[in-house]
Amino acid sequence: MNWIYGIHAVQSLLKSAPERVLQLRLQRNRSDARLQKVQRLAEQQQIAVQWATAEELNQLVDGRHQGVAAECAEGETHDESYLFELLTGSEQPPLFLVLDGITDPHNLGACLRSADGAGVAAVIIPRDNSVGITPVVAKVACGAAETVPLVVVTNLARTLDKLRARGVWTVGAAGEAESSLYQLDLTGPLAILLGAEERGMRRLTREQCDYTAKLPMAGSVSSLNVSVATGIFLYEAVRQRQPG
Known part of the structure; x- marks a missing residue:
């Protein structure tokens, strides 16, 4: 049950x-x-x-x-076609969150919560090697699992390629990237991509990124938890999209 x-x-x-x-x-x-x-x-x-x-x-x-x-009963998930419906009916540049291989339910729940707060149009995950909406995810998400559309796709790299053809650029989070997140323009139609907790983005997914960006790390640790990084990336996009 x-x-x-x-x-x-x-x-x-x-x-x-x-x-x-x-x-x-x-x-x-x-x-x-x-x-x-x-x-x-x-x-x-x-x-x-x-x-x-x-x-x-x-x-x-x-x-x-x-x-x-x-x-x-099981909640509703969407397929790839839902994304293109959103693009057709959107008056503002859409913001998508793409999570490549997130398997920890606590991390997915926290990412959904940040996505809801940032006004993300949809969260996109691969069908395989990814956690879905579990009771733990719903608990951690604090309601966001019921409000943020979740799109489950068979081939994540192919979906990103189709989004690019529709004018959506992808920015991937990568610790070895040359550019800082704060150097990029995040105001247009955008998909922000973060990889798995330990290994990051898969190669085929990374190849679909138009840009990669890193977070400045001033301390001794080399990276942040994926849910924390997700919140920082999303809210930098929110900040840039504010009027005035």
């Missing part, structure tokens, strides 16, 4: 996709204003609440549930 847990994740699910909720369980005798808010939201959506003990919730989920868990 697919259980989503945690107050932010379940609350977002009830707001954005209540039809996916198959059953909702709240912890009995727990005095928490946030849980009461979840209960009211469920009642507004005409979703029945089942009461459970903390021990019963612990058996359902593998993580800190904060007194709430929801069994839900």
